Amino acid sequence: MLPDEPRQSTEPSPEGGLPGCYRHPQTATGISCTRCERPICPQCMVAASVGFQCPECVGNGQAGARRATTRFGGALTVDGGLVTRVLIGINLVVWLLAAYVLRPRLGEVWSLASAGRDEPGGPFGIADGPDQWYRLLTATFLHLEWWHIGMNMLVLLWLGPPLEEALGRLRFLVLYLLAGLGGSTFAFVVAGDWMNSLGASGAVFGLIGATVVMQLRNKGPLAPAMAFLVFNLVVTFSRPGIDWRAHLGGLALGALTAFGLMYAPRERRALVQGLAVAGAVAVEAAMLWIGMALYGA
Incomplete structure (x- = not known):
């Protein structure tokens, strides 16, 4: 873990017994990432097709996604001419x-x-x-x-x-x-x-x-x-x-x-x-x- 990374915390926060966000431990949240199940606060959650995901899972998913191409293998562009x-x-x-x-x-x-x-x-x-x-x-x-x-x-x-x-x-x-x-x-x-x-x-x-x-x-x-x-x-x-x-x-x-x-x-x-x-x-x-x-x- 890098020195400037926030430490994960599984301790309940003082606010209603809710866990703290894994990136912002002092922020209580009742939302978890649908992929890794870590608690995420509104600042970190990214809307997905079902529920929300954390930034790391979103980044890993995009890195593994196939690049969209035309039918014959060319790169898709906004301007086709x-x-x-x-x-x-x-x-x-x-x-x-x-x-x-x-x-x-x-x-x-x-x-x-x-x-x-x-x-x-x-x-x-x-x-x-x-x-x-x-x-x-x-x-x-x-x-x-x-x-x-x-x-x-x-x-x-x-x-x-x-x-x-x-x-x-x-x-x-x-x-x-x-x-x-x-x-x-x-x-x-x-x-x-x-x-x-x-x-x-x-x-x-x-x-x-x-x-x-x-x-x-x-x-x-x-x-x-x-x-x-x-x-x-x-x-x-x-x-x-x-x-x-x-x-x-x-x-x-x-x-x-x-x-x-x-x-x-x-x-x-x-x-x-x-x-x-x-x-x-x-x-x-x-x-x-x-x-x-x-x-x-």
């Missing part, structure tokens, strides 16, 4: 810089550009080696036209919060980044001999794929998500100048990552989800290696 809004903010800031402040320099150094070794001046961009691989990520935050960022951010604002609330902030952010990188690496392995594209569409398509997976997992209405996916695929292949490779790569990696995150069994959730993320990273690394073998120095 914080990461979504942060991502939208980053995209908007980069757009303003690239379109109005650092134009055209930022667009040149951040785009998903690549020229193979057989092209004049090649290899260039991603095909030039690890010093240029940052483009695989920076291109997913780069937009030059208002309509381009407007469409992507509207979809992100619509699909992001429900996924973030279900997965938790960290898992949602990992899903978004892996989908974006999946779109970039697939575009590189298919067209890395000569390409130049940009935009968050790969990551956004990954969220569309993840939404389909979530509806399947939750046994929710699937038709709206599938209709939205089909509509975006029709737009992708019917309009010129759209990088369909980034869209398909993001869709595939987003859906596969979401499948691993959402179908992981509860008893081995952390392990299975970690393997799913590692598997997605391995697939993207393999595509990058294949692209470098095809187009690099």
